[in-house]
Amino acid sequence: MAIVDTRIEGAGDPTGVAGARRPRRRGRAPSEPRPYVGWLFIAPNVLGVLAFTFIPLISVVLLSFTQWNLVSGFGGIEFVGLDNFIAVFRDPTFWRSLVITILYAGVAVPLTLVVGLALALALNRDLPGRGLLRAAFFIPYIVNIVAIGMTWQMLLDPGAGLVNQVLGVFGAEDLPQWFASSHWALPALILVTIWSQAGYANLIYLSALQDAPAQLYEAARIDGAGRWASFRAITWPSLLPTTVFLLVTLFVGISQTFGMIALITNGGPGSSTTTLSFYMYQTSFQFYRFGYASAVGLVTFIGIFAVMLLMWRAQRGRALHD
Amino acid sequence: MTDATGTDRSVRTGHGAGGSGPGAGPRREPGAGIGMAERQAMRARRDRMRRWAWGIPLWILALLFLLPFAWMISTSLKPDVEAFRIPMQWIPDEPRWENYTEVLFGENSILIPFGNSVFVAVLRVLGELTTATLAGYAFAKLRFPGRGPVFIAYLATSLIPAQLLLVPRFVYFEKLSLYDTLWALILPGMFTVLGTFLMRQYFISQPDEFAEAARLDGASEFQIFSRIYLPNATSMLSALAILTFVWSWNDYETPLVFLSSPEKYTLPMGLTSFTDENGAMAPGLSMAASVISIVPILLVFLIFQRRFVRAMTESALK
Numbered sequence: 167m168a169i170v171d172t173r174i175e176g177a178g179d180p181t182g183v184a185g186a187r188r189p190r191r192r193g194r195a196p197s198e199p200r201p202y203v204g205w206l207f208i209a210p211n212v213l214g215v216l217a218f219t220f221i222p223l224i225s226v227v228l229l230s231f232t233q234w235n236l237v238s239g240f241g242g243i244e245f246v247g248l249d250n251f252i253a254v255f256r257d258p259t260f261w262r263s264l265v266i267t268i269l270y271a272g273v274a275v276p277l278t279l280v281v282g283l284a285l286a287l288a289l290n291r292d293l294p295g296r297g298l299l300r301a302a303f304f305i306p307y308i309v310n311i312v313a314i315g316m317t318w319q320m321l322l323d324p325g326a327g328l329v330n331q332v333l334g335v336f337g338a339e340d341l342p343q344w345f346a347s348s349h350w351a352l353p354a355l356i357l358v359t360i361w362s363q364a365g366y367a368n369l370i371y372l373s374a375l376q377d378a379p380a381q382l383y384e385a386a387r388i389d390g391a392g393r394w395a396s397f398r399a400i401t402w403p404s405l406l407p408t409t410v411f412l413l414v415t416l417f418v419g420i421s422q423t424f425g426m427i428a429l430i431t432n433g434g435p436g437s438s439t440t441t442l443s444f445y446m447y448q449t450s451f452q453f454y455r456f457g458y459a460s461a462v463g464l465v466t467f468i469g470i471f472a473v474m475l476l477m478w479r480a481q482r483g484r485a486l487h488d
Numbered sequence: 489m490t491d492a493t494g495t496d497r498s499v500r501t502g503h504g505a506g507g508s509g510p511g512a513g514p515r516r517e518p519g520a521g522i523g524m525a526e527r528q529a530m531r532a533r534r535d536r537m538r539r540w541a542w543g544i545p546l547w548i549l550a551l552l553f554l555l556p557f558a559w560m561i562s563t564s565l566k567p568d569v570e571a572f573r574i575p576m577q578w579i580p581d582e583p584r585w586e587n588y589t590e591v592l593f594g595e596n597s598i599l600i601p602f603g604n605s606v607f608v609a610v611l612r613v614l615g616e617l618t619t620a621t622l623a624g625y626a627f628a629k630l631r632f633p634g635r636g637p638v639f640i641a642y643l644a645t646s647l648i649p650a651q652l653l654l655v656p657r658f659v660y661f662e663k664l665s666l667y668d669t670l671w672a673l674i675l676p677g678m679f680t681v682l683g684t685f686l687m688r689q690y691f692i693s694q695p696d697e698f699a700e701a702a703r704l705d706g707a708s709e710f711q712i713f714s715r716i717y718l719p720n721a722t723s724m725l726s727a728l729a730i731l732t733f734v735w736s737w738n739d740y741e742t743p744l745v746f747l748s749s750p751e752k753y754t755l756p757m758g759l760t761s762f763t764d765e766n767g768a769m770a771p772g773l774s775m776a777a778s779v780i781s782i783v784p785i786l787l788v789f790l791i792f793q794r795r796f797v798r799a800m801t802e803s804a805l806k
Contacts, residue, residue: 203709204632211623212638214679219645222656229655236659292535294543301793302550305557308789310738312756313778317556320563320771326572328559361553369797422649425740429760443651450655451745463652471647 230460237454250461260462262437263445264469270352270441271421274359278416279409281360282367287401289368290375300372304365311362311425318358319345319430348438351431355439359420367412374408375401414474421470442466557782564588564775568764571771587776591762598777600751601758608673608754609736615678616732617725624687625713629699646681654745661746672746673754677736683728690724691717723795730792737785755781 230250234243254260289300306314321328322344330341344354378401386396422443427433433440433448440448446466450459558578563571565583591598626632627639657676661667666675694717702712740756747753750761759781762773 200709201632204626204630204635207626207630207709207713208623208638211619211679211684214619214675215642215645215681218657218676218679219648219653219681220641222653222660223645223648225656225659226652288542288546291542292539293546294539295547297793299546299550300797301790302554304797305554305786305789308734308738308785309557309782310756310759310785311740312759313560313781314556316759316769316774316778317560319769320571321556321559323572326574328576331574331576361556373797418647418649422651424651425756428744429740443649446651447654451658456655456659459655463649463655467649467652470649474647 226460226463229457230464232457234456235454236456243457246457250458251465253458254461254465259437259440259445260442260465263440263442266352266437266439267421267441267443270356270359270423270439271417274356274363274420275413275416277356278360278363278367278420279412281364282412283371283405283409285364285368286371286375287397289372300369303368306362307365307369309362312429314358314362315426315429318354322354345431346435348435351435351438355423355426355431358426359423363416363420367416370408370412371405374405378404410477413477417473417477418470560775560778563771564779566772568770568772584772587772588780591773591776591780596750596758596761598755598758598780601753601755602780604670604752605737605755608670608677609733611674612677612736613729613732615674616680616683617729619679620683620687620728621718621721621725622713623684624689625691625717627684627688628691628694629696629713629717630709642681642684646685650741654741658745667746668748668752670747670752670754673736673739673742676742677732680732683732686728686731687721687724690721694720726792727795730788730795733788734785 231245231247232243233246233249285303289296289303293299322330324330324341324343324346327344329344333341342350342353344350382400383396386400391399421441423441424443424447427439427441427444428447431439433444442462443466446459446463449455449462562576562578562580564587565585566577566580566587567584570577570580593599627635657672658667661672666672698716699712702716707715738756739754743754743757747757753761759774759777760769762770762777764770
């Protein structure tokens, strides 16, 4: 993952002495921290993560082999083996949600990237009020989803919403019905998602552009390379790691979009915006099928994990190839 | 760049060749010098034009981007019946400030959710800063048995989507009587893997030499951490504080699942409670509440913009 540097110094050296690397420090025992000290430092966080993340995760795995509806109490937990997983693969709603999730993330993620990159390239110039401009595009990203959702719901109201009023002024007929129509709900969701996430992609791209090698541009210009040529030869390759990072984080974030769906469409109309994450929520907290919901969640998680692994391998392959 | 140096040099040469006396001052030779100045002025003008040629469309785009917020403010000052009037009136004839007083002090006062949100966010920030800083420091600077495996377990944990954990957390919180309390939001938010990563990345970038020297002087590990490394980390700490605050302030999913009584609601939940007689969203009140919910986060962002931006980018990419 690009998220963190995974190198672990002295990881193969459980004694913590790392004698081979630092021979002169051997025998200077008083200056070495005692081995348990590190554990004291990490203990608060590790205990919390164990309690609130790790144990729940194991419980999900266990629950996915059971049938349980909470109301019946712990006595009502019934072991059903692989039944849940078999049911998941036979569940048409699951497959439909998968297709919707792929459509949603598959369109929203690349478009967010493109908008973010275009904005970053434009905002990387010398502009009047540049700092404020940069902030303006980032604001939708930090505003809470409920305020955003309610606002867009009204802006995209098919009859009286501002968007359709403006489209009407331009003489458009057959105005899109947005969240009221099963054809338009997903595109509307994608539109709002891009609007709210582009500022994030923009910000990360902007910071990557600061590190772009200035002397290379100079050399390219002297060689007579045009703007597009130097973008393709210098800028784009130098942004590749950033792009992969954004692909991963946007994919993880957008494929888990929940608030907007729960708030605006509640998965509908019909099931046109029921993504996997919303389906998970429905099965657990609307239908109280906890065992089945756990299985849906695990299958989804494994799928997302596999996609990220593929993206990561593709990037590494590219890097080695270059 | 090249042009600038070229200009510089020729000006200097001109100066020398002209052999202007000591009293002549910096005035350039006539002829070549004026052409140069003109060309420079032209270039400056062209740069200025280009600056605005890009600037104006981008400003228009930015205003379009922010248009939903303008609509939000406009609607927050209207009676509900006027929210959808065609054509839209951007500035209401009689701004209805009562929407704000109603939202703040009326039946579903936003002040209680506001207070809950502040309480949750502050405790989450304090807890996160404490545990993530200690753990991040240890993963970066201390050697101890099991560090590698624990860290790898952390890495794997960070990929788990939050939604997957909602069901078991729900069950636990029910059993521990934490369901429908604010602690259900606070506790998981105090111990995060992501915060630990961010702090670890920061401490890795700091030199080891301080610690080694202090150790030889007999300082304890905690003293090294608290007196040497921590005071230097203030900018990273405030960045993590801001990020945690934003996550906590805007979280909608967790309160939706773990809270049931309206007096425990946090702000995002509170925003949804303004409805008309038919149970539909009341535009004026909802938008007034939304504006109020955005103000703190906007202030935090604008005040700490640089630090926030740096934290977002550094923590993400290094």
